[in-house]
Amino acid sequence: MAIPIKNKEGIARMRESCAIAATVLHRLKSAVQPGITTFDLDDLARKYIEEYGAKSACYGYPSHSRGVRPYPAYSCISVNDEVVHGIGSFKRILRDGDIVTLDICVWYNGYVGDNAFTVPVGVVSPAIAKLLRVTEEARAVGIAQARVGNRIGDISEAVQNFIEPHGYGIVRDMVGHGVGVSMHEEPQIPNFVDRKKSRTDLIKPGMTLAIEPMINLGAWRTKTAADGWTIITADGSPSAHFEHTVLTTESGPEILTIPRQ
Ligand code: MF3
Ligand code: CO
Numbered sequence: 001m002a003i004p005i006k007n008k009e010g011i012a013r014m015r016e017s018c019a020i021a022a023t024v025l026h027r028l029k030s031a032v033q034p035g036i037t038t039f040d041l042d043d044l045a046r047k048y049i050e051e052y053g054a055k056s057a058c059y060g061y062p063s064h065s066r067g068v069r070p071y072p073a074y075s076c077i078s079v080n081d082e083v084v085h086g087i088g089s090f091k092r093i094l095r096d097g098d099i100v101t102l103d104i105c106v107w108y109n110g111y112v113g114d115n116a117f118t119v120p121v122g123v124v125s126p127a128i129a130k131l132l133r134v135t136e137e138a139r140a141v142g143i144a145q146a147r148v149g150n151r152i153g154d155i156s157e158a159v160q161n162f163i164e165p166h167g168y169g170i171v172r173d174m175v176g177h178g179v180g181v182s183m184h185e186e187p188q189i190p191n192f193v194d195r196k197k198s199r200t201d202l203i204k205p206g207m208t209l210a211i212e213p214m215i216n217l218g219a220w221r222t223k224t225a226a227d228g229w230t231i232i233t234a235d236g237s238p239s240a241h242f243e244h245t246v247l248t249t250e251s252g253p254e255i256l257t258i259p260r261q
Contacts, residue, residue, distance in 0.1 A: 003178055003186045005206040011247060013111040014180065014208050017054065018245045018256035021113030024048040025104040026259040028075070034096045034122050038077040041102070042088025045075035049106050057105040057112045057183045068228035076103035076116070083171055083214050083222055083231040083239040084116075096122030099132065101241045105183055112183045114210045115257035116243035128238055131168065131217050135240035138162050138213040142176075142191070146209055146246050146253040152187050153200035159191045159213050169220030171239070174231065176212045179245055191215075205250050212243030 006014060027048050028041060049056050056074040063070065071085070078086030078101040079094065086101070094100060103116035118132055141162045145154040155176075163170055176189030187201050191213045216222075218237030225232050233239050247254045 001186045003201055003204075003207055004180055005204060006180060006208055007206070010111065010180065011206065013109045014113065014245070014247065015256055017106055017108040017111040018113035018115070019258065019260050020049070020052045020054045020108050021104050021106045021115050021245070022257040022259040023052070024106065025102055025115050025117065028102050028104065029119055032094065032100055032119055032121055034094055036094050037090045038079065038086065038088040038092040038094070038100070039090040041077050042073045042075050045104060049074060052108070054106040054108040057107050057114070061183070063228060065228055071229060077101070078103070078230065078241070080238050081233045081236050083216070083233060084174055084241060085229045085231055087227060087229055094121045097124055099124060099128055099238055099240065103241065103243065110181060112179050112181070113257060114179050114183065114243060114245050116212065116241050118240040118242065127217065131215065131238065131240050134163070134166055134168070135213055135215040136242045138191075138215065139211060139242040139244060142211045142213060143244060143246050143253050143255065146203060146211065146248055148203055148205055148248060148250055150203045151200045152189055152203065153193060153197070155211060156190045157193050160193055163191070163213070163215055169216035169218055171214035171216060171222055172220055173222050174214055176210050176243070178208065179210045180208050203248050205248055207248040208256065209246050209248065210243055211246055212241060214239060214241045
């Protein structure tokens with residue numbers, strides 16, 4: 001399967017959906033504070049998404065695992081050792097020193113915008129603060145490789161080379177992805193070099209790519225929690241996640257998930 005190339009109209013629509021996704025994400029960040037529940041955050045996400053006339057692209061997303069219900073929340077809210085796909089719960093109260101990953105993907109006019117970041121709740125330990133800084137920088141390092149003439153694997157390799165000296169675990173079960181008329185399009189964008197796919201696709205203008213390193217303070221292994229959705233680190237260590245949707249152009253990568261004022 002070839003990587004979809006967006007035409008002018010598709011790119012214009014991607015700009016809209018990504019701007020909405022980013023604006024919702026940044027508004028949600030302002031609500032993060034000790035004492036708020038992850039249900040409250042998800043409920044705010046739902047309201048903000050509705051305000052822009054958009055739809056959550058997570059809600060109702062089918063599971064690949066048998067017997068697991070479709071994704072029941074409007075955003076993904078993942079705390080501490082939760083890597084991705086955390087489901088907001090009124091039982092989960094954020095505490096000082098936690099970290100929380102907010103992941104917002106929206107449909108608007110037939111196109112999906114996808115972005116995420118991990119933020120501290122109150123004051124976090126220096127080791128965790130560094131994990132967040134480094135993971136955000138890894139995203140920038142990956143995005144910088146999203147240039148015409150490079151291969152998708154150049155993104156993966158750059159992220160891996162940047163992260164490994166820190167001794168962090170690079171999540172392998174979850175990868176970045178093309179995004180557009182559906183949330184997950186070709187190609188897959190691992191944050192490590194996948195030796196089984198020695199030759200990855202060439203990057204051309206008009207691709208829209210979700211670049212999203214997921215990095216653990218401990219080892220890379222993850223498992224699925226009892227709810228069938230939430231991915232958690234196997235060793236219980238905290239995990240960080242930063243994601244942008246990026247457009248490839250002749251003049252370099254352009255981040256589309258920038259909030260509107
Ligand atoms: N935003 C997530 C991603 O980057 C998608 C999770 S939506 C869910 O792929 F429905 F699968 F939870
Ligand atoms: Co994504």
